[in-house]
Amino acid sequence: MNLIVSDLAPHIALLAQGALLTVEVCVLALAGAVVVGAAIAMMRASGSRLLRGIATVYVDIFRNIPFLVQLFFFYYGLPELGIYVDAFATGVLALSIAGGAFASDVIRSGILAIDPGIVEAAQVYGLSRRTTFLKIVMPIALRLSVRPLGSVLINLILTSSILSTITLNELTGSAKIVASQTFRPFEVYAVLLLAYASLTYLLSIAIARFHRRLNRGVLEAV
Template sequence: MSFDLAPLAPYAGDLAAGARLTALACALALAGGLALGVPAALMRTAALPLARRVAEVYVDIFRNVPFIVQLFFLFYGLPEIGVQLSAFGTGVLALSLAGGAFSSDAIRSGILAIEPGVLEAAQVSGLSRFAIARRIVLPIALRSALRPLGSVFVNLILTSSILSAITLNELTGSAKIIAADTFQPFEVYALVLLLYAVLTWLVSLSAGALHRRLNRRIY
């Protein structure tokens, strides 16, 4: 068996488009996941039992239910109640909901790692709870949670391959079409494997570099 990439040359643009779609969906999902994960983490560490319970239910649902079930529910189930989303919108929403659940764990760990003396000093200074959360708790927690959040983003990239199940031609969806057209699944998926490896490596490298830069004065 020979490894021949020449027949795949005409499809290079399709693979690149799929990779761009994957990157865009995951970038939007990271932003959405943080928008959900930050308040969920704060609620899980709040003194109010109801707030903690609501956040825990959200996290448990989206962390413990298979992602493809969540995806199918949003794509096929929501239209039954009049909520119609595009495949791309559904994919971003599903990744955001799942990413929010996992990112809340990372941020919550960062919050719990804050020295009690820091919070006591902030309370003594007369700052409100909102000001303490915004100016002290979240900056420290997010800085310490950068590496775990990088892992969450890597997981979003890997999980995004399932979006092809709802007809979204991201990287894996494009690869399926190209493999069917060229009858060269080995070469096609070898390239896709490499592209996913590069994407996740870049994310891990960037997260590590940002973590070192922001924590340089501490360490």
């Protein structure tokens, strides 16, 4: 089949709007995932057996339940308890919580990669354990985790296509609308394939370069 540009051109604005919505959802979800992941990573690194246990259970649960099931629970299940959240907020919430389970492993790995000598030096200067962790360990761990966190972002972008199942017209949802209006599913979804491939490829290159620039000189120090 030939791609009929004249048939798709009137719908480019809708697809662009869907792509923008995908970016908005995923950027907010990444921020949420980093916050959740950092909290879980700190709990797993704490001396409290209870906190470590809670964090471990959290990671095991949200890494082993299909995201679609989690999404439907938040969107269709919570209203049964009187909690109503719109599709956009539900998408951000679900992606943040699920992404946080993966981000916690990334951040924890960054913490473990830090030279213990840095922590010992901070203690020599009289810094408390908490101050050392929040002011020194976490910033370095996050810098070291930029690239793998970028992989989490890419995974969020790919996973966000499932949000079309709760009526959120992000990129995939917009493509479904265009396909139903133009009766050209092959061409529309071919464009969708190229859009996701291009977006994630360019993003991976940008993340790799940002990681190298941000950690220039830091990698040798840890």
